[in-house]
Amino acid sequence: MSKGYDLLGLAQRAGKAQSGETAAEAMIKKDKARLVIVAKDASEKTKRNFTTMASSHKTKWIEAGEKLLLGTALGRSPRSVVVITDDNFASRLHQLFGGEE
Numbered sequence: 611m612s613k614g615y616d617l618l619g620l621a622q623r624a625g626k627a628q629s630g631e632t633a634a635e636a637m638i639k640k641d642k643a644r645l646v647i648v649a650k651d652a653s654e655k656t657k658r659n660f661t662t663m664a665s666s667h668k669t670k671w672i673e674a675g676e677k678l679l680l681g682t683a684l685g686r687s688p689r690s691v692v693v694i695t696d697d698n699f700a701s702r703l704h705q706l707f708g709g710e711e
Contacts, residue, residue, distance in 0.1 A: 613706050614674070614675070614703060614706035614707045615675070615679060615680075615682075615683035616683070617699065617702060617703055617706060618647075618680070618683040618684060618692065618703065619683045619684065619685065620699075621694055621696065621699040621703070622683075622684045622685065624696070624699075626694060626695050626696035626699050627684065627692055627693065627694055627695070627699070628692070628693045628695065629680070629681075629684055629686060629689040629691065629692045629693070630689060630691065631656065631660075631690060631691055633693070634646065634660065634691040634692070634693040635660075635663065637693045637695060638660075638663050638664060638667050638669060638693065639663075639667070641667060641669075642693075642695050643664070643667070643669045643693045643694070643695060644669065644670070644694050644695060644696060644697050644699075644700035645669070645670050645671065645672070645693070645694040645699075645700035645701075645703060645704055646660055646661075646663075646664040646669055646670070646671035646672075646691065646692075646693055646694075647671070647672055647673075647674055647675065647680065647691070647692040647693075647694070647703070647707065648660050648661060648671060648672070648673050648674075648690065648691055649673075649674075649675055649676055649677040649680055649689065649690050649691070650673055650674065650675065650676060651676050651677055652677065652690035652691070653690070656690050656691065657673065660691050661673075670700065670704060672704060672707050672708070674707035674708060675707065677689060677690055680692055
């Protein structure tokens with residue numbers, strides 16, 4: 611799991627990760643999201659909103675990590691939602707956080 615957080619930090623530094631609900635929603639609606647990561651400890655409403663939105667835009671999503679750990683990996687405050695905009699990062703993070711590939 612720590613490899614996943616390390617790679618998430620690398621994606622952030624490469625400009626391939628967007629976090630926070632507003633930025634994530636914008637990326638999904640513009641069809642730029644390749645993977646949506648929703649924190650396991652996010653509110654039920656947040657989980658439902660983002661998993662529904664991702665599914666309707668045919669974007670992969672996973673429920674993984676905790677808000678504090680996701681935020682720390684990104685060098686930010688706790689984050690409920692992270693969107694990956696690069697296919698390679700998305701594929702590898704999906705594997706590392708327990709999604710099937």
